[in-house]
Amino acid sequence: MSFLNRRRFLSATGFTVVGVASPLTVLHAGAAPGSDGVFRHGVASGDPLPDAVVLWTRVTPVPEAQPGSGTGSTVSVRWEVAADREFRRVVRRGSAIAGRQADHTVKVDVDGLDAATTYWYRFVCEGRTSPVGRTRTAPAPGAAVSSLRFGVVSCANYMAGFFSAYRHLAARSDLDAVLHLGDYLYEYADGEYGPGSEIGRAHDPDKEMVTLSDYRRRHAQYKADPDLRALHAAAPFIVTWDDHESANDAWSGGAENHTPGTEGDWQDRRAAARRAWGEWMPVREPDPRRLYRRLSFGSLADLSMLDLRSYRSKQVDDRDLDAVGDPARTITGDEQMRWLKDGLATTRARWKLVGNPVMIAPVLFPPLPEGIARPLADTTGLLPPEGVPYNVDQWDGYTADRRELLSHLHDNGIDDTVFLTGDIHSSWAADLPLDAGTYPTAPSVATELVCTSVTSDNLDEITGSEPRTTSIAVEESIKAANRHVKMLEFDSHGYSLLEVTPERVQMDWVYISDPVDPDARPRRAAGWQVEAGSNRVTPAATPLAD
Template sequence: MSFLNRRRFLSAAGLTAAGVLTTRTVLPAHGATPAATGVFRHGIASGDPLPDAVLLWTRVTPTDEAAPGSGAGPTVDVGWEVATDSGFRNVTRSGTTPAGPQTDHTVKVDASGLDAGTTYWYRFTCQGETSAAARTRTAPAASGSPTGLRFGVVSCANYMGGFFSAYRHLAARTDLDAVLHLGDYLYEYGDGEYGPGPGIGRGHDPSGEMVTLSDYRRRHAQYKQDPDLQALHAVAPFIVTWDDHESANDAWSGGAENHTPGAEGDWTSRIAAARRAWGEWMPVREPDARRLYRRFAFGGLADLSLLDLRTYRSKQVGQTELGDVDDPARSITGDDQMRWLKDNLATTKARWRLVGNPVMIAPVVFPPLPDSIGRPLADVTGLLPPEGVPYNVDQWDGYTADRRELLSHLHDNGIDNTVFLTGDIHSSWAADVPLDAGTYPASPSVAAELVCTSVTSDNLDEITKSPPRTTSVAVEESIKTANRHVKMLEFDSHGYSLLEVTPERVQMDWVYISDRTDRNATARRAAGWQVEAGSNRVTPAPSPLAL
C-alpha cells in the first residue's frame, strides 16, 4: 500500500469498547468449525455464484505427511453433495473428485445445474469422514428482478493484526447473498513485521516472509484454520479479488516494493507461486491462468465488475517522477481490462453498475501535515512519504490517464448508477467521484465510491499510538476540507460493511468492532451512507439497514 517499508512500523493495539451491536449472535448450527486433526482441517467454502452454479472448495489432509506446502501425500477421492436442506434429505447434485499433492490437496468443484436465487447446503466426504455442512446461494436468474440484495464487504485481514471478530459478527447474519472480499485476504510478512501478532498469540506460519510456493500454501492454510474465517465461509459464497499482499506489498506487473531481487529470487517465480497458491486455496472460478478480473450478474438489479489492479499495472512513480502520474502510457488496469470494464458499464441492462475496486478511485489531495502524522498516514493510505507530497500513487491517483478515460466514458455516454466498492486503505470513506475534482461541485459527479475499513490491518491511531478518535479527527476534517467530494471519512476503526442494493438506492453501513486484539470483541453500527438511483452522489442514509 505505500512506498514506506511497513517493517518500520509496529502497530500498537488499543481500541476501546464502543458499544454492542444488536444482531444475530448465534452461528449457524451447521457452520464449519475448525479442527486441528482429521481430514477437513481447513473448513469448506463456496464462491463465484452464478444463476445455475456455485464453486465449492475444501482442502483434505488424508495423512499427516500431506501437510500444506509439503508436496507430499497420496491422491484420494473426495465426495461432495449439494442439498436443498441442512439435513441433506433432498440431495440435488453429488459427485467425486480427486485431491492430491499437485494442488496441495485442495478441491474445487463447479456444482452446476442448480436453481437460480436459491439457498443450498453442501458438504464433502473423504476416507469415511464427513465435513461440517455449509450454506451457499445461487445468483438470481438473468431475467429476474430481485427487490433487494445483501452483501458483506471486507478487506485487509492481517492475521497478526488481531482476531477476525469482524468475520465472526458478519457470519452471524442469515441474509447475505454473498461476501465481497476486495483484497488482502492474507499478508506476506513474517512475524513481528506488521501488527502485534506474536504478542497476542497470532504469529504467522511460516514465521518468515512468504516467498516460495510452499510458503504461500502454508500461509493460506493458516488463515483457513481461523475459526471466524471458517464461520464466514460457511454461511455465504465469497466473491473475491486480490490486492498486493496476496503476493507482496505494492505489487505491480514487474515487481513489488516488498520484493528484493536476488535475496528473494526473481519476481516472475514469486508471483507465479503466489498466483498458483491463491488459485488453489480460494473458492474462485478462474477464466484462465493469468486473468482474475470477472463479471457477475444479479438479475436486472445489479451487475458487478470485479477488477484485478495488480497484474497489469505499470510501476508506481517515484518521488522525483510525480509528473508522470498523468502519462497515458502508464496504466493501472492494462488495456484489455479497461476495454472489458468500459464495455460492461456501457452494455449492462442492470439497474446498478457495481465495481469491485481494490484501490480507491476518487481523487484525494492530502493537505500539509506534521511529519508525526504525515508518515503514519502514508502507511495507511499509500501516500508518498516526503512532507507536502499530495499524491496517493499506489491507487488511481497515480494513474490519472486511466481514471480520466474511465470517468469520461461514464460522462460522455450518460452512464448513471455506477458505484465503486473499495478496500485497501484501512479506513472508511463515502465520496462522490467527480469528472473534475478541481471544479467540483460545479463539475458533475459521475459515480460514487464506498470504501470499507480493514478487518484487522493497522489504522492511523495504531500507527501513531494515539487514542482512537483523537489525533485522527483533525486529519479527517482537513482532508474533507481539501476534498469537497469526500463526504465521510473515519481513520481509526476496524470491522466490516453491509451493502444493500434495491432499485431505489445502494446503501452501505459500516460496522465496527470494539478491539481487534480481543477475541470476544463486540460490534456496533457506526454510519450509513447511500447512493440514490440517478444521483451519482452519496448522502447520509436516513436509517440503519435491518439487522
C-alpha cells in the same frame, strides 16, 4: 498500501509516526490451526451464477500431508448439494480427486442448480464428513430483484488481531454473498506488521512468504482460523486480490516488498502466489491467466471484479510526481480497461457495481481546476496537473486511466456506477467528480464506498495515538481539501453491509470494539446511500434492518 506510504502521508500533513504501543497479550486457543482432522480448513463456496456455484475444501488424508509439504497420497473426495440443511433432498452429488498437485485442495463447479436458491453442501473423505456449508445462487438473467445483501470486507492481517468482524458477519442469515476486495492475507514475517506472537497470532511460516510452499502454508493458516471458517461456511465469497496476496505494492514487474537479489525472480514469486491463491480460494478460473470477471444479479446489478496488480505500471517515484498523469502508464492494462468500459456501457442492469481493490476517488493537495492546474504544471513544473496525491499506489498514481474511465461514464450518460473498495484501512463515502478542482460545480459521474480493514493497522495504531483523537484533524483536513469526500473515518476496524435495491445502494459500516480482543463486540457506526440516478452519496436515513 504500505506502512511507508502512510509514513509519507503523515509527514506531509504534519503528523509524526511514533512507536505503536504493545497491546495486552491475549491468547485465543481456537485461532491456531487444528492438529488433526481431515477437514481442518473448513469448506467454502464462491462466484455464484444463476445455475452454478464453486465449492471448495482442503483435505488432510494423512498427518504428513501438511499444506505446502508436497506429500500425501491422492484420494477421492465425494460432495453433495442439498435443498435442505439435513440433506434429505440431495439435488447434486459427485466426486473429485485431491492430491499433491493442488496441495490437496478441491474445487468443484457445480451446475444444474436453480436460480436465487439457498443450498447446503458437504464433502466426505476417508470416512469423515466435512462441516456443512451454506451457499446461494444468483438470480436468473433479467429477473426482477427487489434487493440484494452483501458483506464487504478487506485487509485481514492475521498478526494484527482476531477476526471478530468475520465472526459477527457470519452470524447473519441474510447475505447473498461476501465481497472480499483484497489483502485476504499478508506476506510478512512474524512480528513485522502487527504484534503476531504477542497475541498468539504468529504467522506460519514465520518468515516472509516467497515460495509456493510458503504461500500454501500461509493460506492454510488463515483458512484454519475459526472465524474465517465460519464466514466461508455461511455464504459464498466473491473475491479479488490486491498486493499482499503476493507482496506489498505489487505491480506487473515487481513489488516494493520484493528484493530480487535475495528473493529470486519476481515472475516466479508472483506465479507461486497466483497458483496458491487459485488453489485455496473458491474462485472460478476459466482462464487462470485472468482474474478480472463479471457476475450478474438479475436486472438489479452487475458486479465487475477488477485486478489492479497484474497489469499496472510501476508506481511513480516521489521525486517524479508529474508522471502520475502520463497516458503511457496504466493501472488496469489496455485489455481490462476495454472490458470494463464495454461492460459499463452495454449492461441493462440498474446498478453497475465495481469491485475495486484500491481507491479511485481523488485525494489531492490541493485539487485544482483542470483549466488552471495543467497550465500551472506546464509552466512551473511544481505540481502534477491534478494536484499532489497522498498515495500513488491508488488510482491517484494513474490519473490518465481514471480520467479515461470517468469520461467514459460522463460521455455515454452512464449512471448508477458504484465503486466498492478496500485496501486503505479506513472508511470513506465519496462522489467521483469529472473534475475534482471545480466540484461541486463539475458533475459527479459515479460514487465510491470504501470498507475499513478487518484487522490491519489504521491511523491511530500507526501513530500510537488514542482512537478518535489526532485522526480527526487529518480527516477534516482531507475533507476540506477534497470536497467530494463526504465521510471519512481513519481509526476503526470491522466490516460493511451493502444493500442494493432498485431505488438505492446503501452501505452501513459496522465496527468492532477492539481487534486484539477475541470477544470484541460490533456496533453500527454510519450509513451512506446512493439514490438511483443521483451519482452522489448522502447520509442514510435509517440503518439497514437486521
